[in-house]
Amino acid sequence: MTNAAAAGSANEKKQGFFARYWARNKATDNNYLLKxxxxxxxxxxxTTVLLFGLCFLILQPLLLQFSNSIMSRNDLFDPTVISxxxxxxxxxxxxxTRLMSYWGSLFNSLWVTALVAVLxxxxxxxxxxxxxxxxxxxxxFWFACVILTVLVPPQVIRSPLFLNFHFFDFFGLVTLFTExxxxxxxxxxxxxxxxxxxxxxNGLYIFMLRQYFRNMPKELEESAxxxxxxxxxxxxxxMLPDAVPMLVSCFLFAFVWQWTDGFYTSMFLxxxxxxxxxxxxxxxxxxxxxxxxxxxxxxxxxAAPPIALLQAVISTGVLIGIAPVIVIYLFAQRYFxxxxxxxxxxx
Amino acid sequence: xDKAAKPATxxxxxxxxxxxxxxxxxxxxxxxxxxxxxxxxxxxxxxSVSDVRLDxxxxxxxxxxxxxxxxxxxxxxxxxxxxxFRRAFFEDAEFTRAIVEELGSMLLLVPxxxxxxxxxxxxxNRKFFxxxxxxxxxxxxxILASGVLVGIExxxxxxxxxxxxxxxxxxxxxxxxxxxxxxLDNMVGGAGIGDFLEYILDIINxxxxxxxxxxxxxxxxxxxxxxxxxxxxxxxxxxxxxxWENFWKITFPMISPMILVVVVYSxxxxxxxxxxxxxxxxxxxxxxxxxxxxxxxxxSFFFIIAAILGVAxxxxxxxxxxxx
Numbered sequence: 281m282t283n284a285a286a287a288g289s290a291n292e293k294k295q296g297f298f299a300r301y302w303a304r305n306k307a308t309d310n311n312y313l314l315k316x317x318x319x320x321x322x323x324x325x326x327t328t329v330l331l332f333g334l335c336f337l338i339l340q341p342l343l344l345q346f347s348n349s350i351m352s353r354n355d356l357f358d359p360t361v362i363s364x365x366x367x368x369x370x371x372x373x374x375x376x377t378r379l380m381s382y383w384g385s386l387f388n389s390l391w392v393t394a395l396v397a398v399l400x401x402x403x404x405x406x407x408x409x410x411x412x413x414x415x416x417x418x419x420x421f422w423f424a425c426v427i428l429t430v431l432v433p434p435q436v437i438r439s440p441l442f443l444n445f446h447f448f449d450f451f452g453l454v455t456l457f458t459e460x461x462x463x464x465x466x467x468x469x470x471x472x473x474x475x476x477x478x479x480x481x482n483g484l485y486i487f488m489l490r491q492y493f494r495n496m497p498k499e500l501e502e503s504a505x506x507x508x509x510x511x512x513x514x515x516x517x518x519m520l521p522d523a524v525p526m527l528v529s530c531f532l533f534a535f536v537w538q539w540t541d542g543f544y545t546s547m548f549l550x551x552x553x554x555x556x557x558x559x560x561x562x563x564x565x566x567x568x569x570x571x572x573x574x575x576x577x578x579x580x581x582x583a584a585p586p587i588a589l590l591q592a593v594i595s596t597g598v599l600i601g602i603a604p605v606i607v608i609y610l611f612a613q614r615y616f617x618x619x620x621x622x623x624x625x626x627x
Numbered sequence: 628x629d630k631a632a633k634p635a636t637x638x639x640x641x642x643x644x645x646x647x648x649x650x651x652x653x654x655x656x657x658x659x660x661x662x663x664x665x666x667x668x669x670x671x672x673x674x675s676v677s678d679v680r681l682d683x684x685x686x687x688x689x690x691x692x693x694x695x696x697x698x699x700x701x702x703x704x705x706x707x708x709x710x711x712f713r714r715a716f717f718e719d720a721e722f723t724r725a726i727v728e729e730l731g732s733m734l735l736l737v738p739x740x741x742x743x744x745x746x747x748x749x750x751x752n753r754k755f756f757x758x759x760x761x762x763x764x765x766x767x768x769x770i771l772a773s774g775v776l777v778g779i780e781x782x783x784x785x786x787x788x789x790x791x792x793x794x795x796x797x798x799x800x801x802x803x804x805x806x807x808x809x810x811l812d813n814m815v816g817g818a819g820i821g822d823f824l825e826y827i828l829d830i831i832n833x834x835x836x837x838x839x840x841x842x843x844x845x846x847x848x849x850x851x852x853x854x855x856x857x858x859x860x861x862x863x864x865x866x867x868x869x870x871w872e873n874f875w876k877i878t879f880p881m882i883s884p885m886i887l888v889v890v891v892y893s894x895x896x897x898x899x900x901x902x903x904x905x906x907x908x909x910x911x912x913x914x915x916x917x918x919x920x921x922x923x924x925x926x927s928f929f930f931i932i933a934a935i936l937g938v939a940x941x942x943x944x945x946x947x948x949x950x951x
Contacts, residue, residue: 327750335764338838403655410652414645422653425660431933432668433899435906436925439918440670441663443688450662476659486656511648540774560775598779605770613763
């Protein structure tokens with residue numbers, strides 16, 4: 281069919297596009313060409329409308345938060361203003377920045393989150409490499425334990441974990457020398473968890489990294505070994521440089537999820553003024569601030585802030601709170617999206 | 628490390644050396660797992676059948692098995708031992724209802740998430756204008772629907788008070804789908820089709836929740852789709868297979884191992900999300916220092932999830948097709 285069409289189109293070059301198309305269509309059985317192309321175009325339009333519509337659905341709350349965040353008080357109460365404010369203002373940003381002590385929190389969050397994420401990924405990489413490349417007794421059992429850490433919701437072990445860290449006594453080792461340590465609300469406690477690959481979703485990172493290491497050619501290590509390279513050195517000098525894209529992906533996951541995490545943050549990092557705590561507490565902080573200000577100005581006690589205003593301030597806080605991770609995501613999107621494909625997750 | 632390890636491992640077989648290095652590599656995990664996962668899990672189980680007392684003078688806490696503490700007459704040993712569980716399931720007004728509701732919405736949402744993410748992944752796997760942008764947006768929920776960001780807008784003292792009011796108002800307003808639902812109900816009238824339609828409309832109402840919960844799932848499916856050898860499709864289209872047949876006879880079987888992964892991931896993700904009602908109850912009981920009761924609820928919930936995953940995994944793994 282294509283040959284005939286090519287020959288036909290050479291003869292009919294002078295005719296218009298539609299005439300030529302019609303002639304080719306007539307040459308096929310039962311208007312096959314026309315039917316096929318109409319179906320294709322219709323499917324394309326349908327797909328585009330559907331996908332971009334769903335994109336809008338996902339982005340819409342973000343856009344709404346943004347438009348709320350630049351509204352002044354009058355706009356918030358004006359029923360004729362829906363999404364574009366009449367008097368755009370940065371007042372909400374000032375309030376949210378002040379109540380979250382934004383710049384300090386940003387700095388704290390950045391170093392705390394980066395430190396924790398790096399430690400987690402180092403631990404997970406070591407463990408993943410151990411699972412991917414060595415044969416040892418009980419290997420299947422220990423890997424089943426990795427899966428178990430993914431399956432157990434952290435909330436299930438929350439009370440014992442909290443109590444154990446509140447009176448930290450590592451199998452009686454600490455009390456040999458001194459009193460039990462209080463490691464809740466300290467970074468040390470979370471660093472211990474991270475260094476032993478027990479932080480937020482670390483089982484998942486071990487799983488992904490193990491798959492990645494398993495897919496790397498074994499010959500690399502064998503030749504290094506023949507040349508007299510030790511196991512640790514092979515790992516550091518031969519395997520790690522090749523695994524950098526996957527390590528970056530896992531680090532980004534760890535960073536982003538740690539940034540918004542509420543569970544471990546509330547147990548260990550409350551005192552560090554990290555962004556997750558500030559975002560979660562912004563609503564109440566604004567409430568108290570409003571009450572105090574009204575009391576100072578008019579003497580009225582217990583005036584609750586209007587809900588629209590409260591929502592606008594919270595929206596602003598969330599926007600500026602997640603702005604850093606959104607920026608990271610936009611620049612490193614490729615790493616996020618490719619990581620799972622590279623790891624080749626299968627069961 | 629090598630220099631120090633050599634004398635110790637001299638005279639060992641190759642396999643023995645491998646085993647030692649393997650254990651050294653996974654040592655962090657073993658330490659962490661035993662002390663921060665296995666031991667706390669054991670303690671949770673013990674707490675659920677014990678009376679937990681904070682003992683601030685001795686800087687610790689003490690646990691005593693419930694039967695030795697409770698002084699209820701005519702109570703057998705087992706009844707006393709499991710009294711926290713009895714309280715959760717038979718005395719607490721909220722817990723059973725919360726679990727049933729949670730499971731109900733899980734049964735509604737997880738199949739919808741799986742179908743939605745497979746559908747989107749198939750669409751995203753084709754070439755079209757703006758694909759990079761669309762992919763980036765669909766993956767954005769991984770950030771937007773994580774941690775404290777879930778339900779942050781209602782997570783403060785004032786809004787919790789007015790939340791109930793808002794919900795009541797929402798229930799009274801019939802949405803667009805409500806109107807359509809009424810029309811369809813009047814038109815069809817039949818019970819069977821009506822139920823099915825209601826299920827579909829329920830899902831359409833929750834499309835935002837579903838899209839927000841499908842970020843990772845879409846990625847897993849996309850990764851799976853890209854591993855399918857294009858020559859299989861080529862061979863099929865030479866034989867005259869349509870796109871529809873291609874999907875059901877090639878894509879679907881080849882992607883079926885991923886369906887298992889996605890189901891497991893979605894169930895876990897749904898259950899451990901921070902604004903889940905059961906998890907909030909567990910947390911709340913803990914804040915009241917009712918550690919035993921809190922642990923009993925957490926353990927029961929965990930075993931229910933594990934049972935569901937076991938059943939789902941067993942059924943799906945029977946249907947999965949492995950190409951190699």
